[in-house]
Amino acid sequence: QVDDASTINEKCDQLLSVISQPYSLQGHLLSVFASAGISVAPQHGESVDALIRNADVALHKAKELGRNRSWMYQPELSRNMHSRMSLEKDLRDALVQNDFRLVYQPQFRQNESNPLRVETLLRWPHPLRGLISPHEFIPLAETSGLIMELGLWVLRSACEQFLAWRAQGLTLEKIAVNVSAIQINGSFAESVAKILDDLNFNPQWLELEVTESLMMSGITEVTQQIHLLRNMGVEFSIDDFGTGYSSLSYLKMLPVDVLKIDRSFVCNVTPDSTELGLVRTILDLAHDLGMVVVAEGIETEAQADALRNAGCPAGQGFLFGRPLPAAQAVDLLHPDVDLDDLRALLRENPDIGLVVV
Numbered sequence: 091q092v093d094d095a096s097t098i099n100e101k102c103d104q105l106l107s108v109i110s111q112p113y114s115l116q117g118h119l120l121s122v123f124a125s126a127g128i129s130v131a132p133q134h135g136e137s138v139d140a141l142i143r144n145a146d147v148a149l150h151k152a153k154e155l156g157r158n159r160s161w162m163y164q165p166e167l168s169r170n171m172h173s174r175m176s177l178e179k180d181l182r183d184a185l186v187q188n189d190f191r192l193v194y195q196p197q198f199r200q201n202e203s204n205p206l207r208v209e210t211l212l213r214w215p216h217p218l219r220g221l222i223s224p225h226e227f228i229p230l231a232e233t234s235g236l237i238m239e240l241g242l243w244v245l246r247s248a249c250e251q252f253l254a255w256r257a258q259g260l261t262l263e264k265i266a267v268n269v270s271a272i273q274i275n276g277s278f279a280e281s282v283a284k285i286l287d288d289l290n291f292n293p294q295w296l297e298l299e300v301t302e303s304l305m306m307s308g309i310t311e312v313t314q315q316i317h318l319l320r321n322m323g324v325e326f327s328i329d330d331f332g333t334g335y336s337s338l339s340y341l342k343m344l345p346v347d348v349l350k351i352d353r354s355f356v357c358n359v360t361p362d363s364t365e366l367g368l369v370r371t372i373l374d375l376a377h378d379l380g381m382v383v384v385a386e387g388i389e390t391e392a393q394a395d396a397l398r399n400a401g402c403p404a405g406q407g408f409l410f411g412r413p414l415p416a417a418q419a420v421d422l423l424h425p426d427v428d429l430d431d432l433r434a435l436l437r438e439n440p441d442i443g444l445v446v447v
């Protein structure tokens with residue numbers, strides 16, 4: 091018999107707070123959290139079925155927002171849910187029909203014109219909606235569990251591409267592949283090892299990019315899996331570094347080799363900016379810890395200059411090369427002819443009369 095929606099929210103939150111009080115069980119302190127979805131008659135439905143269905147839709151939203159909270163039903167939630175569900179179905183179909191594509195973005199070291207690494211990025215050309223950003227479909231693949239299969243497809247395809255490039259004589263050092271936190275379960279290292287083994291792929295050619303929050307989670311299983319792969323020679327990097335909540339001093343305990351500084355810092359670096367100060371601090375620390383730093387999302391010469399002057403050893407960004415399909419990326423990856431090498435070659439092989447480049 092309430093006539094004010096805010097009273098319902100208030101009561102609901104009181105209930106959740108009581109439920110979440112820690113309690114002691116056999117000497118352990120435990121907590122249980124709940125989430126609540128609210129629907130109100132008659133505006134959210136006139137039958138019990140409709141009310142429960144809509145409360146359930148609101149419950150999904152409450153859980154999505156971090157659990158231990160309540161959420162009131164709104165009609166647009168149903169619309170979002172429908173479009174989500176149809177996208178999820180399309181995602182499944184796309185995986186079966188092999189509709190996903192990969193693009194590759196080069197990473198350059200300071201003052202070198204040939205990239206030594208490339209990052210693999212996933213693309214989904216949707217037949218009706220056009221190209222959908224990974225920012226949109228990766229979270230969906232994660233919540234639906236499809237990320238497991240999709241992630242392994244990305245890894246296998248990227249490794250195959252790398253082998254094809256090597257066979258063409260390209261001198262690439264490593265290929266990087268992004269990995270979602272959810273993929274790192276108890277059999278992750280084994281699945282990766284199996285793919286590498288199948289392809290006869292040297293684990294040292296692979297770099298896996300994981301997020302800062304995953305690294306900081308302190309989950310033993312994750313650390314174990316990472317250690318297993320690192321022992322095989324696979325390298326790990328922290329992607330989007332600086333956007334999480336890691337304490338810098340914690341870094342030394344992490345099993346990673348590369349820090350990729352997030353684009354949000356890079357886009358604001360100018361010679362006297364706070365961001366450049368931060369980049370310098372990260373560089374010092376990484377240097378002390380024996381880690382390599384790569385700046386992500388470099389778009390302008392000014393950013394590249396500022397980073398170069400600060401001593402940042404490597405970079406990636408639209409300025410140097412956009413992510414491209416393999417057939418086009420190969421132009422960026424082809425080694426330039428080094429004139430000194432050419433002169434040396436001619437000196438050592440006087441019988442070569444003419445070299446056409």
Ligand code: C2E
Pocket residue numbers: 195210211212223224225228241244268269270299329330353386387388389406407408409413
């Ligand atoms: P990320 O791994 O940090 O990848 C870098 C993103 O920045 C890419 O976006 C890339 O296209 C974009 N980028 C690179 N240089 C520049 C630049 O100079 N300026 C700007 N504005 N953007 C730049 P993309 O391809 O849309 O991917 C977004 C994110 O989706 C990735 O961020 C990664 O977290 C995730 N993702 C992509 N492919 C995969 C995948 O195969 N598996 C998983 N788990 N996640 C993926």
Ligand code: MG
Pocket residue numbers: 209268299329
């Ligand atoms: Mg990445």
Ligand code: MG
Pocket residue numbers: 329330350352353386
């Ligand atoms: Mg990144």
